[in-house]
Amino acid sequence: MIRQIEGGITAVSGVSAFGLKDGKKGLAIILAEGPAAGVFTRNKVIAAPLIVTKEKLGTNGGFLSAVIANSGNANAYTGEQGLKDAKEMTRLLAEKIKADDKFIAVASTGVIGRKMDMNWISSHIEPVLSSVSTTEEGSVGAMRAIMTTDLVPKVFACEVKTDAGSYRIAGIAKGSGMIEPNMGTMLGFVYTDAAVASGQLQKCLTAAVNKSFNMIVVDGDTSTNDMCLLTATGKSGIRITDGKSLEEFQNALDLVLIELAKMIAKDGEGATKLVESTVIGAKTKEDAKLAAKSIVRSPLVKTAIFGNDPNWGRIVAAAGYSGADFDQTKITLSVSDGTKTANLVKNGEIIEKDPAVLDELKKIMSAKTIFIKIDLGAGPETATAWGCDLTYDYVKINAEYTT
Amino acid sequence: MIRQIEGGITAVSGVSAFGLKDGKKGLAIILAEGPAAGVFTRNKVIAAPLIVTKEKLGTNGGFLSAVIANSGNANAYTGEQGLKDAKEMTRLLAEKIKADDKFIAVASTGVIGRKMDMNWISSHIEPVLSSVSTTEEGSVGAMRAIMTTDLVPKVFACEVKTDAGSYRIAGIAKGSGMIEPNMGTMLGFVYTDAAVASGQLQKCLTAAVNKSFNMIVVDGDTSTNDMCLLTATGKSGIRITDGKSLEEFQNALDLVLIELAKMIAKDGEGATKLVESTVIGAKTKEDAKLAAKSIVRSPLVKTAIFGNDPNWGRIVAAAGYSGADFDQTKITLSVSDGTKTANLVKNGEIIEKDPAVLDELKKIMSAKTIFIKIDLGAGPETATAWGCDLTYDYVKINAEYTT
CATH class of the missing domain: 3.10.20.340 (ArgJ beta chain, C-terminal domain)
Incomplete structure (x- = not known):
């Protein structure tokens, strides 16, 4: 049985988050450890953070410890310096949380073709980290930090009751313009406390994205920064393996992503309907x-x-x-x-x-x-x-x- | 040598035209006899006049005597009745000008999914025909009759000087919204007084359309009614046959269609640039x-x-x-x-x-x-x-x- 719940992404065991906004700039940090999967834009112009995150997920065995995401600058079409800056963002966070930076994902959204303000990023990691929380406030904070022209935060959480116990899936997403995702979305961060192997997680995520984020259009412009990440903390102790549990997990994941996708479409730039x-x-x-x-x-x-x-x-x-x-x-x-x-x-x-x-x-x-x-x-x-x-x-x- | 000339489509020998506008409805008639070619929308929803005209050109040996075109109603998605109405338009004109209706093309532009007002059409053929003229007024009249949200008439004429003498190519086009032509344009009627066989004419028209009308976008909506027709009256006595004359003819035709295409883009709905x-x-x-x-x-x-x-x-x-x-x-x-x-x-x-x-x-x-x-x-x-x-x-x- 699948039912909607409150609490945002932090309602998933093992997920803590926070973010802050300072004018047009924002910074969010989400801490959640486990097997992970990602889908990325098919735009030929791929932003630096996507190149960095995709490479990490492809070589680290499909595992994430945390995500660092900024708004205000897409870090797209920024050449070698952009790649260095994206990597530096993961290194800065890894250092603070004593993790290996190969398990840190990085995401950006904002203007294309502008150099990152790395001083602003590095000086804001500490205050964001010190506020990271497992309460709903943490989830909302992370969400608000990555909003650009979005008017409303986009968050959806659900609980799946199985014979073996309950697990949860929750996600946040941002996006309002430059929306016609192709194999990804603007930014989506989705978490579950079910235990799912990363290979299976990738299959489930791709299937869900194809039914949700890949089926929305605001203006037909596919962004350079579309990315959706899914991490399974496993904290619920519920293991997703066989046909029936997998089918149920896929249904719940579809629900979360479709609801988030509809929120993006509804909050399309200037939209009234x-x-x-x-x-x-x-x-x-x-x-x-x-x-x-x-x-x-x-x-x-x-x-x-x-x-x-x-x-x-x-x-x-x-x-x-x-x-x-x-x-x-x-x-x-x-x-x-x-x-x-x-x-x-x-x-x-x-x-x-x-x-x-x-x-x-x-x-x-x-x-x-x-x-x-x-x-x-x-x-x-x-x-x-x-x-x-x-x-x-x-x-x-x-x-x-x-x- | 190719140079731009005045006079609209009636500057081409053997072309006479006129049209009138009555509120949102308009009717244009163009008389010009000769081998002809056409390109049509690739939208799966094809308007009735296109189905009728395409079928005529495909079975009459590639020849046209006249075109009848209306604005205000696209006669698209109108079922069997729409096909009957489009055929009836060609029959009505054929009767008046004592021609075979298999040589009459029909075109429509306007709202999709509304039945034609055939009483209005049949009662206006006579007054339009009686005003048909070979002066520039005739060309402008035909142009204005087929405008919908267009703000400016789109007409371009040129003269090609060859060693054997001169011939002319001229066209009118309409289109402002629902513009991303695919193998056609909104409506384009192009004439030359060079003598060109219909097979060759089709090749030249397709090549020119691919460089012009098929390369413009106003809103990305491909119309159900895109059509471009080219008729060669041959009245100049200049025959287009070999490599050099053909190349020159293609260049001049490209020029006419590209200039018309740019006029459509510039006059895109609401456009300022x-x-x-x-x-x-x-x-x-x-x-x-x-x-x-x-x-x-x-x-x-x-x-x-x-x-x-x-x-x-x-x-x-x-x-x-x-x-x-x-x-x-x-x-x-x-x-x-x-x-x-x-x-x-x-x-x-x-x-x-x-x-x-x-x-x-x-x-x-x-x-x-x-x-x-x-x-x-x-x-x-x-x-x-x-x-x-x-x-x-x-x-x-x-x-x-x-x-």
């Missing part, structure tokens, strides 16, 4: 994902949702250019606010001729969460993607970001 | 195109350009997630307004450390045309793409389109 796009009846899984993401990526769909404009033709057009294979005469489309549903197209026939249906759709479009469901009529596969509307504030935030 | 992104040093032609288009598609690059924000890291990030293969340590990047140039990165080394360079970049960013040049350092291939900034007005226009 969350959009959930579900594609059914796709020929292949890839087709289902392409069409679902294309709909939440489309600037025309996003602006229509912002304006409560019942312009559903744009949804069909976005599915059409997604690359998914289907026959336009077999589509079925509906839009819902979770309570009312407007059925617009059935098996390729427009059923919204009645002006009352368009009026109903317009009312639905004004809801805070919009559910789009499209049946491609081409096969058995499904996928769900999440996004947000495109608003004046998205333009405002990004026209004035560095200046 | 034209962005030209040139990629050199790419491993493959496909890589060069991917990176060039990714930069002009990125909402973050586009908002930065709108806000005169010297946030060049976003350009590098957009190239990074484009799918193009390169090594980030080999990039060279500059941004220019055509006069001043800010050199930002050279062989992977940031050379903008000096605050004066960022100030210079900020000045450049306020220009009306921004030239981005990025050398991927990965090979010999190049490509250029065009786009525009993303502004409050783009959101405004599209949040209130159908309502």
Whole structure:
């Protein structure tokens, strides 16, 4: 049985954290020891901390003792100096906590192409470390420290009750703009006190990320700094091994990552609404994902949702250019606010001729969460993607970001 | 020798045109007889007029007598009735001009998923036909009739002087939103009075479209109605056959289509600036195109350009997630307004450390045309793409389109 719990990432046994924010700069430290897994951006321009962390996880047997993460500077496109700075961040923390720096992960988020202010980092490690705590305050502190244009902290925790006892999975994530993760997310730090071997952890994380962070779009820009790390402290004593326990663990991990992903989409830069796009009846899984993401990526769909404009033709057009294979005469489309549903197209026939249906759709479009469901009529596969509307504030935030 | 000329499409011998606009609805008729070629959207949701026109060109030996085009309704996603209506439009015009309807092309642009108002169409064919003219007024009339959110008419004409005499190529295009053409454009009607066989015409058109309309992005939404038609009236008596004349014809056709494509990008919905992104040093032609288009598609690059924000890291990030293969340590990047140039990165080394360079970049960013040049350092291939900034007005226009 899986149920949501309070307490943030520190609700997981063996996780302590804290962070502080000083103007645009922030620093977070999370202490949690155990087998670990990571997924990283597929952007060809990979930020220095990702190169460093990926290399460590690839050569240290898949184990982490702590994470150090900063906001305000992405340490991306910063050349040799950037790599040195990222390594230095792990060395500084390792020294303070008496650990081997090969077990320290490093993450950064902020402006691309600016040198790190290493004096600021080194002078703030001590105060952050001295406040590290296993209370919810520690979790919130770490979360707030890595926020940039995020308006709300993104945290989700759950408990899994098994016959052998309970374990927990919890994560925090940040991200609001430059969001179309590809094999990673902006930043996600996820913890469990179940005992899971690192190889298995990697498989579970990749599967969960593909259903969650890789299915959200704010603006279609894949960041240079997307990274999600998962550490299993094992403190609950519950060991994840066989088919059933593994399936349950995967379900719980999926839940945590999907909830965090939805929080990122909902808090997209300038967003006023969350959009959930579900594609059914796709020929292949890839087709289902392409069409679902294309709909939440489309600037025309996003602006229509912002304006409560019942312009559903744009949804069909976005599915059409997604690359998914289907026959336009077999589509079925509906839009819902979770309570009312407007059925617009059935098996390729427009059923919204009645002006009352368009009026109903317009009312639905004004809801805070919009559910789009499209049946491609081409096969058995499904996928769900999440996004947000495109608003004046998205333009405002990004026209004035560095200046 | 190729030189730009006045007069619009009617400057090409054997082309007459006119159009009228009545509120949101418009109707244009272009009369021009000869071998013809067409390219069409690759959106899986293809509008009825495209299905009809493509089928005609595929079975009539590649020949057109006239085009009838309407704005206000895209006749897309309109099922069987939409196909009947598109065919009826060609039949109505054929009857009036005593032609075979298999030689009549039909095009539509406007809202998706609404039935055509055929009464309006049939009652307006007569007045448009009666005003058809070979003067510039005819060309402008046709252009204005097919504009939707376009603010300026897009027309370009040139004359090619050869040893055997002169011929002309001219085109009109419309498009402002839902612009990321894939093997077509919003609507483009191009004419030449050179004599060219339809097979050759198709090859030339496809090559020119790949360098022009297929290299522009306004919002990344590929329309259901993209179509570009090219008709060769042959009235100049100049026959395009061998290597040299063909090369010259292709160059002139490229010029016309690239100029029209740039006009569409510049008149993108809400746009205040034209962005030209040139990629050199790419491993493959496909890589060069991917990176060039990714930069002009990125909402973050586009908002930065709108806000005169010297946030060049976003350009590098957009190239990074484009799918193009390169090594980030080999990039060279500059941004220019055509006069001043800010050199930002050279062989992977940031050379903008000096605050004066960022100030210079900020000045450049306020220009009306921004030239981005990025050398991927990965090979010999190049490509250029065009786009525009993303502004409050783009959101405004599209949040209130159908309502």
